[in-house]
Amino acid sequence: MNTDIRIAVSFKGNRKRKKFRMLLGDQLATDYLLDFWISVATDKPSGDLSGLDNLDICLMAGWEGDCDLFVNSLYDAGFLDKTETGYKVHQWEEHNGYASAAAARSDKSRKAAVARWKARGVDTQAMPQPCSSIAQALPEVETSNAPIPIPIPIPIPINETKDIKVASDEPKQPTKPKKKSLSSLSEEEFFKTLEENPLYSGIEIRKLNEKLKVWCAGKGVKPTRQRLINWLNREDKQLSSGNKRLSSDWEA
Numbered sequence: 167m168n169t170d171i172r173i174a175v176s177f178k179g180n181r182k183r184k185k186f187r188m189l190l191g192d193q194l195a196t197d198y199l200l201d202f203w204i205s206v207a208t209d210k211p212s213g214d215l216s217g218l219d220n221l222d223i224c225l226m227a228g229w230e231g232d233c234d235l236f237v238n239s240l241y242d243a244g245f246l247d248k249t250e251t252g253y254k255v256h257q258w259e260e261h262n263g264y265a266s267a268a269a270a271r272s273d274k275s276r277k278a279a280v281a282r283w284k285a286r287g288v289d290t291q292a293m294p295q296p297c298s299s300i301a302q303a304l305p306e307v308e309t310s311n312a313p314i315p316i317p318i319p320i321p322i323p324i325n326e327t328k329d330i331k332v333a334s335d336e337p338k339q340p341t342k343p344k345k346k347s348l349s350s351l352s353e354e355e356f357f358k359t360l361e362e363n364p365l366y367s368g369i370e371i372r373k374l375n376e377k378l379k380v381w382c383a384g385k386g387v388k389p390t391r392q393r394l395i396n397w398l399n400r401e402d403k404q405l406s407s408g409n410k411r412l413s414s415d416w417e418a
Contacts, residue, residue, distance in 0.1 A: 168211055172261060172262050182244045183196060186240065186245060190235065201228045202223070202226050202240075203255070206226065206255055207262065214254045215252050215255070216249065216253075217251065218252060218253070219252075220236070220237040223237050223253070244256055356391060360395075369401050374394070377397075378397055
């Protein structure tokens with residue numbers, strides 16, 4: 167089934183479009199014309215309107231006025247061609263080649279699917295044939311006694327629910343707040359954390375940090391928090407090799 171049609175940008179000032187509006191005597195003539203083309207793409211993709219009378223064509227366009235006037239205006243403006251069996255859309259295949267080949271593409275896809283099933287050893291003749299249209303299938307569905315499709319999600323039988331955990335009414339234990347990593351602390355929180363650490367009691371951390379900045383400036387390196395921690399660890403002479411020391415991934 168087609169999902170779109172092609173319209174040239176030159177249609178904006180097209181002479182036939184203006185002529186059709188004057189013949190029909192309605193400012194919305196272009197709207198009806200577009201609806202007509204869309205219906206052709208979905209219902210008569212080949213552009214051949216054989217078997218359709220003027221009323222059918224008006225229904226395709228959504229026109230509720232004089233059907234003879236509407237169809238004659240389409241013909242006189244050059245949007246319809248007469249054939250031995252009725253009408254066809256003027257140059258439909260030329261302007262909407264993709265839409266006009268919808269039936270051929272559908273048939274090609276069907277044959278390709280049959281070929282794939284045959285390659286797998288499936289008897290395609292025994293397979294149920296798809297309905298020709300949704301309209302033909304609807305009456306059969308309405309009167310069918312087929313069971314209702316399985317609901318989604320599938321309900322679980324009672325005898326299979328023994329392992330399912332039921333929500334408890336007991337109060338949940340409060341979750342502990344997630345600790346911040348040292349790198350995510352603000353500068354003030356960072357210094358306060360270091361000052362509260364008993365390993366660095368007696369050390370003037372902020373003063374040492376100023377010395378670190380001067381040293382880094384002379385070396386051309388960045389005074390990072392990890393570098394400050396390394397200096398603190400060297401300053402604390404009471405730390406033994408077994409004590410825990412701070413690192414860049416230490417958590418407060």
